[in-house]
Amino acid sequence: MYATASVAPARAERARRRRRSQSISAWALLVPSIALIALMVGYPGLTMVWQSFTDYQVRNKIQGTPASFVGLDNFTKILTSSDFPEVLARTIGIMVLTTTLIMIGGVLIAVLMTKLGRAMRLLVSVGLLLAWAIPPLTATVVWGFIFDTEYGLVNWLLNTVTGTNDWHNHPWLLNPWTFVMVLTIIVVWGAIPFVAFTSYAGLGQVPRETLEAAEIDGAGGWQRFWGVIFPAIRPVLGGVLILQIIWNMKLFTQVYALQSRGGIAADTNVLPVYLFRQGIGEFGETSAIGMLIVVIMLAISWYNIRLLLKEDD
Incomplete structure (x- = not known):
């Protein structure tokens, strides 16, 4: 009896030591990643926050003089600017349009891939990989030539089809609406492969027995998708949706490249390009714009993030 009583505390002590050792090992493995994130994300982020409340300019950096604290003056100046509300509305509108088309198109392609044979599925996968592998700038240049005013394939094809x-x-690219149309095609074309591959991987985790049972019970294809498939892949789609919202709010390369090919910047700016064109060396104002972009993205994504956290719980 006494031996048993003395063994229990010893086992408990060994268990505590084991947990402490595992905790130390886990933190030792995490420290390099945490340090890298703090260096690559934390420092620039804190610098941006600090600069957004100052009048820091390039002359301060050259002369080595400190910037003056201006409080919310930079934010007030930006929010009351005549063109900022238009740029903000355009950015959110393009984000909603491209994200919707990317998510719907990607999921549809993923579902289609589950119905194809091995050879056709391989062919579709290779095509998606090629579209995904092309850098955004290269893709924008190619699509810019396709919609070129004088030598574009689209103009030639429309003349051929209409006989006029x-x-x-x-x-x-001169008209803001058709500029957005071309931009949407480029962004959707380049982003659909990621959603398609991710959704296809998620579809592979749906139990086949559940689908067969739903089919036996008389559920149609649409009912099986909403009742069985969608709930199973909803966490995957939620994470992909958040990423697409963030990526499509940060469009820069495609917009800037199309503007260089004939688009009018004042009529087609989005927030990242607006930040770039706001003024080189005006670090205070540009940091304030960057802060607004981060806040807007977090506000838009917060609902989906909460849903993901609830599902994890």
């Missing part, structure tokens, strides 16, 4: 010359020298 009405589309000769038609400037697609």
Whole structure:
């Protein structure tokens, strides 16, 4: 009896030591990652927050003089700017449009891939990988040539189909609406592969027995998708949706490259390009714009983040 009583505390002590050792090992493995994140994300982020409340400019950096604290003046100046509300609305509108098309198109392609044979599925996968592998700038240049005013394939094709010359020298990028159309095509074309592959991987985790049972019970294809497939892959789609919202709020390369090919910057700016064009060296104002972009992205993504956290719980 006494031996048993003395063994129990010894086992408890060994268990505590084991947990302490595992905790130390886990933190030792995490320290390099935490240090890298603090260096690559934390320091620039804190610098941006500090600069957004100052009048820090390039002259302060050159002369080595400290910036003056201006409080919320930078934010007030930006929010009351005549063109900022338009740029903000355009950015959110493009984000909603591209994200919706990317998510719907990606999921549809993933479902289609589950119905294809091995050869066709391989062919579709290779095509998606090629589209995904092309850098955004390269893709924008190629699509810019396709919609080129004088030598574009689209204008030639429309003239051929209609049998007229009405589309000769038609400037697609000059009109803000057709500019957004071309931009949407480029962004959706390049982003759909990621959603398609991720959704296809999620579809592979749906139990086949559950689908067969739903089919036996008389559920149609749409009912099986909403009742069985969608709940199973909803966490995956939620994470992908958050990423797409963030990525599509940060569009820069495609917009800037299309503007360089004929788009009018004042009529087609989005927030990241607006930040870039706001003024080189005006670090205080540009940092304030960066802060607003981060706040807007977090506000838009917060609902989906809460849903993901509830599902994890």
